[in-house]
Amino acid sequence: MLTSIKNNHLKYESQKLGMMYFRVAIILFGAQLLMGLIAAIQFMYPSFLYGVFDFSVARMVHINALVVWMLYAMIGSVYLMLPDETGIETVGIGLGKLAFWVLTAAVTVVVLVFIFIQIGSGTESSIWFINEGREYLEAPRWADIGIVVVVLIFYYNVFFTYMKGQRTGIMTVMVANLMALAGLYLAGMFFTDNISMDQYWWWWVIHLWVEATWEVFVGTLAAYALIKIIDAKREIVEMWLWIEVLMLFGSGILGLGHHYFWIGTPEYWWEIGALFSSLEPVPLVAMFVHVLYDWGKEQGANGERPVIKNGPAMAWLVTNAFGNFLGAGIWGFFHTLPQVNIYTHGTQFTAAHGHLAFFGAYATILIGMMYYGVQRAHGIEKMKATFKSKMAITLIVFGMLGMTVALTIAGYEQVLVERAELGAGWDAYFVAQALPWMKQAMGWRTVMGVVIFVGFVYLVWDLLTIGSKESKENN
Amino acid sequence: MAKSHSVWTSIRFWRQSAAWVTGFAVVLLILLTFDTMRQIKMGGKRVPAPTVINHHIDYKYSKKRGHEVPVIGKKELFFGKEWSPKEAAALLHKGKLTEQAKNCMDCHTLLGNGAYYAPDLTKAWLDPKWKDMQAMIGAKTREEAMAKFLQHPEMYPTHERRMPNLHITPEEAKALVAFLKHMSSIDTNGFPRGFSKTVKDFEAGGTYAH
Numbered sequence: 001m002l003t004s005i006k007n008n009h010l011k012y013e014s015q016k017l018g019m020m021y022f023r024v025a026i027i028l029f030g031a032q033l034l035m036g037l038i039a040a041i042q043f044m045y046p047s048f049l050y051g052v053f054d055f056s057v058a059r060m061v062h063i064n065a066l067v068v069w070m071l072y073a074m075i076g077s078v079y080l081m082l083p084d085e086t087g088i089e090t091v092g093i094g095l096g097k098l099a100f101w102v103l104t105a106a107v108t109v110v111v112l113v114f115i116f117i118q119i120g121s122g123t124e125s126s127i128w129f130i131n132e133g134r135e136y137l138e139a140p141r142w143a144d145i146g147i148v149v150v151v152l153i154f155y156y157n158v159f160f161t162y163m164k165g166q167r168t169g170i171m172t173v174m175v176a177n178l179m180a181l182a183g184l185y186l187a188g189m190f191f192t193d194n195i196s197m198d199q200y201w202w203w204w205v206i207h208l209w210v211e212a213t214w215e216v217f218v219g220t221l222a223a224y225a226l227i228k229i230i231d232a233k234r235e236i237v238e239m240w241l242w243i244e245v246l247m248l249f250g251s252g253i254l255g256l257g258h259h260y261f262w263i264g265t266p267e268y269w270w271e272i273g274a275l276f277s278s279l280e281p282v283p284l285v286a287m288f289v290h291v292l293y294d295w296g297k298e299q300g301a302n303g304e305r306p307v308i309k310n311g312p313a314m315a316w317l318v319t320n321a322f323g324n325f326l327g328a329g330i331w332g333f334f335h336t337l338p339q340v341n342i343y344t345h346g347t348q349f350t351a352a353h354g355h356l357a358f359f360g361a362y363a364t365i366l367i368g369m370m371y372y373g374v375q376r377a378h379g380i381e382k383m384k385a386t387f388k389s390k391m392a393i394t395l396i397v398f399g400m401l402g403m404t405v406a407l408t409i410a411g412y413e414q415v416l417v418e419r420a421e422l423g424a425g426w427d428a429y430f431v432a433q434a435l436p437w438m439k440q441a442m443g444w445r446t447v448m449g450v451v452i453f454v455g456f457v458y459l460v461w462d463l464l465t466i467g468s469k470e471s472k473e474n475n
Numbered sequence: 476m477a478k479s480h481s482v483w484t485s486i487r488f489w490r491q492s493a494a495w496v497t498g499f500a501v502v503l504l505i506l507l508t509f510d511t512m513r514q515i516k517m518g519g520k521r522v523p524a525p526t527v528i529n530h531h532i533d534y535k536y537s538k539k540r541g542h543e544v545p546v547i548g549k550k551e552l553f554f555g556k557e558w559s560p561k562e563a564a565a566l567l568h569k570g571k572l573t574e575q576a577k578n579c580m581d582c583h584t585l586l587g588n589g590a591y592y593a594p595d596l597t598k599a600w601l602d603p604k605w606k607d608m609q610a611m612i613g614a615k616t617r618e619e620a621m622a623k624f625l626q627h628p629e630m631y632p633t634h635e636r637r638m639p640n641l642h643i644t645p646e647e648a649k650a651l652v653a654f655l656k657h658m659s660s661i662d663t664n665g666f667p668r669g670f671s672k673t674v675k676d677f678e679a680g681g682t683y684a685h
Contacts, residue, residue: 056581122573133575242489253500262666346587424667
């Protein structure tokens with residue numbers, strides 16, 4: 001991936017910019033994993049870095065690095081696909097490049113402040129300059145405004161390129177969805193003394209991102225990738241995409257209600273949240289079927305050996321189909337009904353779901369897009385998986401599944417002992433945390449975290465070398 | 476030939492259906508949001524006014540609703556005084572700012588949202604643990620115990636996992652306690668269920684009361 005700076009087969013500046021976004025994304029992905037390891041160790045040995053780099057700091061950087069690397073990889077993917085879909089260079093690409101550097105500088109400052117300053121005093125200036133203290137949206141207000149400006153530039157690039165170039169169905173969905181995705185961020189940019197109100201709008205950003213607009217985004221990426229990697233037919237892929245939009249927004253928008261069971265909001269959200277969020281796995285099944293069906297269909301099309309133009313990208317795409325359904329669909333459905341959620345809400349059960357869903361639904365396909373970017377940057381006709389590609393996907397997937405199982409077991413124990421038996425108070429919490437079952441689960445979680453990290457090292461190594469290796473072989 | 480095309484494989488049909496369904500969901504969400512805003516505004520039935528800190532708060536089982544609900548009782552002094560609406564609002568404002576600036580949510584959960592490294596704070600004001608803590612800290616009242624603990628949590632460890640010193644000032648601590656007391660008065664539809672109940676409490680009928 002780094003060598004692609006020198007050895008560049010990309011025709012469009014937009015696609016080169018896409019690769020720049022991927023590079024930062026992978027660095028932030030590494031930071032996310034390191035912070036996760038620190039937090040996991042602190043669960044086992046609470047005195048580890050106590051008072052110096054507390055759990056709250058490690059966890060804050062862990063989840064923010066997650067969101068930001070995914071946004072970077074998403075923006076990178078859009079810049080990569082824009083010229084392919086529209087047939088032209090991205091409009092205002094110079095401004096787009098400037099926005100990249102502004103965003104990267106802002107992210108660096110925010111991370112340094114999180115790591116070295118950590119927290120502020122109880123004043124407005126802390127919210128503006130240090131830490132907003134709202135999970136996932138900890139970035140201080142100045143950075144929020146900066147993000148909005150950068151996103152406006154990005155949207156300007158996408159929208160005017162779409163208007164000027166050829167308008168495919170994939171890009172129509174992309175343009176409409178990105179507007180919703182960007183606009184929703186504004187819902188998280190105000191301060192209120194009312195914690196219920198705070199959480200109500202906070203979920204507009206979090207839920208309507210990860211359970212609606214991000215999912216549609218994944219649908220568009222998968223559609224584009226299937227056309228590029230296995231020559232899937234555009235008419236079929238685009239029809240599926242509209243069906244997915246229908247089902248994802250049809251269930252996901254009102255599925256928001258499953259976050260409104262216990263935050264002070266009225267009881268009618270029980271029924272609305274339960275009904276619509278129960279439907280949320282349906283489109284994920286459809287997406288799963290779509291990817292596998294297209295794959296199978298293209299394989300048997302003319303009785304020849306299937307042509308997969310990018311082995312590792314396709315492997316990650318199929319992992320996405322499984323992972324999205326399993327992590328977001330099944331693990332989400334486990335605890336989406338209020339009758340269950342009253343006990344599971346805010347336990348390790350949620351952590352199990354969160355880890356597998358973010359990985360399965362998003363990390364997988366974005367890694368796939370990075371492999372596709374490398375292939376394009378090196379002008380490789382057909383890119384095969386290397387030993388390192390296989391080690392990376394095997395270790396990361398195995399580690400994620402193992403971690404999810406460990407956290408689910410921890411969650412069961414916490415739900416039954418802390419919540420059902422003792423009722424969620426201070427002592428109830430610590431009784432459950434101190435049981436050997438919890439400790440054992442947390443131990444396995446850490447082990448699995450190390451497995452994922454080793455897989456990540458293979459992944460970076462592979463992304464850095466696969467391009468030049470295979471372009472040499474092809475020559 | 477066009478007639479033989481099924482509607483089920485028509486891109487136009489699915490595009491229009493997607494637009495209608497999305498539009499319907501968005502309109503319904505907006506309508507429900509207006510109603511929810513009305514119901515959760517500060518000073519309403521579900522989220523009491525900041526002056527609730529001048530009252531005794533309890534969390535009792537309601538047969539009608541099938542879960543516990545906050546019960547706002549008689550007046551009681553908070554940090555030795557009754558707070559005017561303006562003073563109470565200012566204190567709550569400071570408390571919420573402090574809660575965010577100290578990043579409480581990346582260890583604790585509030586209304587069940589946040590991190591899972593420390594206890595949920597939704598009903599922390601009502602936690603029976605404060606009875607023990609009051610004795611350990613040597614405080615006269617619950618609020619005083621909470622404020623002292625928040626300023627120097629490292630001095631009062633209860634478990635291997637300790638809260639770090641977040642350099643919380645006496646004013647910030649007082650404001651945080653007000654924020655926690657106010658949060659315990661919010662009607663959370665029975666979350667957490669059976670709060671800090673023991674089998675003994677359960678058999679005695681009713682949940683936590685003080």
